[in-house]
Amino acid sequence: xxxxxxxxxxxxxxxxxxxxxxxxxxxxxxxxxxxxxxxxxxxxxxxxxxxxxxxxxxxxxxxxxxxxxxxxxxxxxxxxxxxxxxxxxxxxxxxxxxxxxxxxxxxxxxxxxxxxxxxxxxxxxxxxxxxxxxxxxxxxxxxxxxxxxxxxxxxxxxxxxxxxxxxxxxxxxxxxxxxxxxxxxxxxxxxxxxxxxxxxxxxxxxxxxxxxxxxxxxxxxxxxxxxxxxxxxxxxxxxxxxxxxxxxxxxxxxxxxxxxxxxxxxxxxxxxxxxxxxxxxxxxxxxxxxxxxxxxxxxxxxxxxxxxxxxxxxxxxxxxxxxxxxxxxxxxxxxxxxxxxxxxxxxxxxxxxxxxxxxxxxxxxxxxxxxxxxxxxxxxxxxxxxxxxxxxxxxxxxxxxxxxxxxxxxxxxxxxxxxxxxxxxxxxxxxxxxxxxxxxxxxxxxxxxxxxxxxxxxxxxxxxxxxxxxxxxxxxxxxxxxxxxxxxxxxxxxxxxxxxxxxxxxxxxxxxxxxxxxxxxxxxxxxxxxxxxxxxxxxxxxxxxxxxxxxxxxxxxxxxxxxxxxxxxxxxxxxxxxxxxxxxxxxxxxxxxxxxxxxxxxxxxxxxxxxxxxxxxxxxxxxxxxxxxxxxxxxxxxxxxxxxxxxxxxxxxxxxxxxxxxxxx
Numbered sequence: 203x204x205x206x207x208x209x210x211x212x213x214x215x216x217x218x219x220x221x222x223x224x225x226x227x228x229x230x231x232x233x234x235x236x237x238x239x240x241x242x243x244x245x246x247x248x249x250x251x252x253x254x255x256x257x258x259x260x261x262x263x264x265x266x267x268x269x270x271x272x273x274x275x276x277x278x279x280x281x282x283x284x285x286x287x288x289x290x291x292x293x294x295x296x297x298x299x300x301x302x303x304x305x306x307x308x309x310x311x312x313x314x315x316x317x318x319x320x321x322x323x324x325x326x327x328x329x330x331x332x333x334x335x336x337x338x339x340x341x342x343x344x345x346x347x348x349x350x351x352x353x354x355x356x357x358x359x360x361x362x363x364x365x366x367x368x369x370x371x372x373x374x375x376x377x378x379x380x381x382x383x384x385x386x387x388x389x390x391x392x393x394x395x396x397x398x399x400x401x402x403x404x405x406x407x408x409x410x411x412x413x414x415x416x417x418x419x420x421x422x423x424x425x426x427x428x429x430x431x432x433x434x435x436x437x438x439x440x441x442x443x444x445x446x447x448x449x450x451x452x453x454x455x456x457x458x459x460x461x462x463x464x465x466x467x468x469x470x471x472x473x474x475x476x477x478x479x480x481x482x483x484x485x486x487x488x489x490x491x492x493x494x495x496x497x498x499x500x501x502x503x504x505x506x507x508x509x510x511x512x513x514x515x516x517x518x519x520x521x522x523x524x525x526x527x528x529x530x531x532x533x534x535x536x537x538x539x540x541x542x543x544x545x546x547x548x549x550x551x552x553x554x555x556x557x558x559x560x561x562x563x564x565x566x567x568x569x570x571x572x573x574x575x576x577x578x579x580x581x582x583x584x585x586x587x588x589x590x591x592x593x594x595x596x597x598x599x600x601x602x603x604x605x606x607x608x609x610x611x612x613x614x615x616x617x618x619x620x621x622x623x624x625x626x627x628x629x630x631x632x633x634x635x636x637x638x639x640x641x642x643x644x645x646x647x648x649x650x651x652x653x654x655x656x657x658x659x660x661x662x663x664x665x666x667x668x669x670x671x672x673x674x675x676x677x678x679x680x681x682x683x684x685x686x687x688x689x690x691x692x693x694x695x696x697x698x699x700x701x702x703x704x705x706x707x708x709x710x711x712x713x714x715x716x717x718x719x720x721x722x723x724x725x726x727x728x729x730x731x732x733x734x735x736x737x738x739x740x741x742x743x744x745x746x747x748x749x750x751x752x753x754x755x756x757x758x759x760x761x762x763x764x765x766x767x768x769x770x771x772x773x774x775x776x777x778x779x780x781x782x783x784x785x786x787x788x789x790x791x792x793x794x795x796x797x798x799x800x801x802x803x804x805x806x807x808x809x810x811x812x813x814x815x816x817x818x819x820x821x822x823x824x825x826x827x828x829x830x831x832x833x834x835x836x837x838x839x840x841x842x843x844x845x846x847x848x849x850x851x852x853x854x855x856x857x858x859x860x861x862x863x864x865x866x867x
Contacts, residue, residue, distance in 0.1 A: 334385035335383070377393070415428055425506045437474050453487070511591030514582065519531055527698045715818050725740065750787075
């Protein structure tokens with residue numbers, strides 16, 4: 203009955219609609235794996251593949267109509283075949299695939315094709331389709347289909363890795379890509395076709411020429427250059443890996459003539475080549491390595507021979523008359539005017555001023571500062587293999603003097619200003635004098651007083667005056683509190699020389715400033731006996747402001763043990779808020795009462811504007827510090843004989859308190 207199943211299935215296939223065929227195909231597959239042999243499985247697989255693809259192409263509308271007929275046929279087939287326990291593991295796998303919840307599909311976008319022979323490092327890339335989330339993609343290789351070796355484990359896109367075939371022996375292999383579907387919690391597997399690894403082609407491991415003077419020889423734009431004589435020697439070396447190396451040849455070497463083959467027989471792995479008449483020029487020597495299997499590999503090197511130095515063309519000094527009005531002369535064309543023909547190329551240009559030592563220059567433009575008078579500049583060029591070209595000369599005449607830097611004079615900047623602020627930059631020029639009509643000052647506003655460009659205004663603005671004596675005006679400087687007025691000057695002399703100063707910064711400070719009058723801010727007692735009835739002291743503070751102030755301001759008294767650790771905070775004893783208008787006379791006398799709670803020293807602090815609501819000219823004078831001491835005196839110490847000792851103690855306490863009135867945290 204099992205041998206006739208394919209023909210029976212075909213008959214049912216013609217009679218049933220596609221969805222029922224699929225159900226029947228699955229059942230037949232399970233039965234074949236349980237009871238059939240390998241040839242039957244292979245025969246069924248071919249048939250099942252065709253029918254399955256055909257069945258899924260039909261519309262789903264036939265499913266209900268044919269379900270009953272397909273089920274009856276399936277039951278008849280199952281009843282006619284004896285039940286055996288075979289291939290349970292394979293049946294289990296098919297069951298898992300049939301019940302898969304994953305919609306992930308793996309495609310080899312770049313992988314070996316069926317029976318393809320690959321060598322070297324091979325790029326593997328994969329495309330994953332489906333809406334589920336893929337946590338990882340594991341790629342393995344096997345030569346027998348049962349033992350798999352890891353190639354790479356990928357955790358994110360791009361799903362690309364590399365297979366180094368040189369680490370495997372030649373033979374037949376297949377690849378397995380396993381994607382873990384994190385959404386469905388299962389693996390999705392895709393196998394590649396069988397392919398071959400065949401690394402028997404010779405691999406050139408090195409091809410070099412010794413004593414290169416410049417370049418690498420890896421390309422025509424990066425040749426290996428030499429300045430060897432016509433009868434010099436070029437030392438070529440080579441290396442290759444193969445299981446049956448035979449010989450190597452070297453072609454396109456500088457001539458005349460050509461080197462003999464290296465091998466067969468013993469291999470020298472190189473040539474000491476001298477033709478006796480090397481000419482200047484370029485060549486592309488080509489190494490070819492052969493093996494006994496008739497396979498070969500080639501590699502090309504790019505070399506050149508250069509024994510002639512470069513020449514210098516026209517170099518410009520910026521003037522056509524031979525005279526310059528600046529002490530800084532810029533030479534241009536130091537590299538672009540140099541011609542080395544087909545040689546190794548320019549390495550650097552050298553300059554000598556008035557017969558002094560030679561200075562190497564690698565840029566096309568070079569500036570030098572000259573004193574008044576006539577100067578001779580000598581120039582020559584050297585190529586990349588050390589050939590020095592002929593010397594050329596330039597005559598430069600200088601008649602000028604640069605302006606001398608000066609100092610800034612700027613009005614004090616506060617938020618109380620209205621209108622223009624005077625600013626002046628003093629500069630001098632001992633030769634032609636300052637050209638005030640063309641010199642100018644620029645300004646801008648900056649947030650941090652650092653940099654080359656104003657970061658608030660965004661760009662430099664011309665000042666409102668002319669020359670180096672100018673003004674900057676604002677309708678109200680109050681909006682510029684704590685910003686920096688950034689200034690720079692461009693100074694031009696009559697001869698046309700100019701210099702630009704580095705930026706300078708002047709901060710706009712708040713005009714208002716609060717502070718304690720130190721001579722009238724104090725405590726009435728320095729030492730008291732602790733307690734509610736004996737430890738009371740009065741703190742007096744005279745608050746002053748440098749201008750009429752009509753707003754409110756908060757002041758407060760804080761206390762803390764003098765021997766506190768760093769993590770002990772100040773205790774707020776009392777805050778006072780002065781109503782608007784109380785400081786129109788610029789001062790206010792305030793008092794606080796404080797009770798020393800325990801024996802020991804206590805720091806007191808009077809604070810102006812503790813939350814820094816008011817922007818002041820100087821925030822550093824808002825705190826004033828004092829010290830009081832709580833002293834415990836026993837009845838024994840009250841005995842007359844001890845009176846001098848008590849007095850000495852109190853005197854010492856007063857001295858210590860006075861010393862510790864300095865500012866402290």
